[in-house]
Amino acid sequence: MQLSFIVQAILGRLAGEQGLSVTQLRMLAVLDDRQIGMRQLAGILELEKSSVTGLVDRAERRGLVQRIAVPGNRRAVHVTVTDAGRAVVHLVREAVRAELGQLAGTLSDSRQDTLRRSMETLIQYYVTQRAIPL
Amino acid sequence: MQLSFIVQAILGRLAGEQGLSVTQLRMLAVLDDRQIGMRQLAGILELEKSSVTGLVDRAERRGLVQRIAVPGNRRAVHVTVTDAGRAVVHLVREAVRAELGQLAGTLSDSRQDTLRRSMETLIQYYVTQRAIPL
């Protein structure tokens, strides 16, 4: 619990340095390697679809993201990251990687490895349990 | 990173079931065994003092928390949890303990133990690094 707050604080700070909120960062990260609709996006982020509308609105206004029509389905919309959005998210990701890496550096290499594996197990379990893709 | 989102999601759900936000829960947890002023509370939660004013306002309105005058210092205020607040926070804490325990149950006992110790090390490092009490 405490560690999750710490990680979130770090994420918030690093994202904020690039003018992003944690949620925006998360959304961009999700979209980085996917092209999905609003509803699916809501599912992944565990948000209501109306929340996602606003989220995408704001990100789109900042040029980080784009709504594109889905050929063959006139009511659906796909959200994609723009080049600018991709650049920002990669920047923040690297910063996060660096800072969390430094934090993890407190531990011995073998403990880091064990930690990583344990966390991956937990994530895997949660994801399959909740049927939520990450 | 992903695990922190998962833990936050769980926290949010369980707190929400008792009508609390994650921040409120966190504040109550901090105050559970302490009696501190607004400024210190802000420091622990890593928030601006003006944010804490609102946070305490809302919690006080719900009877979870109380501002009490500090004898011998007429500008300072101490925040305390009410019995109702204490009851709620303990309820949520137990629920969180149960659910995270179940999640951790995925791992063998020895790995759970190692995980716990590693996380404690990281928390400790972060806290001393940032001089933030938890």
Add this chain to the structure above:
DNA sequence: CTAAAATAGTTGGTGTCACGAACTCAGTCA
């Protein structure tokens, strides 16, 4: 083949959360 149901997404209203800047009062110290 059309009427009803389901689905994707948006809108509008409400409440929470967080921030910064400006402000009030009370204590400090020079």
Add this chain to the structure above:
DNA sequence: TGACTGAGTTCGTGACACCAACTATTTTAG
């Protein structure tokens, strides 16, 4: 005593999240 610091609040703004109601487009059933 008069300037300074510190604790808290107020005010205005914006992001975020939810729910309920709505539009418009499939899909399904009769």
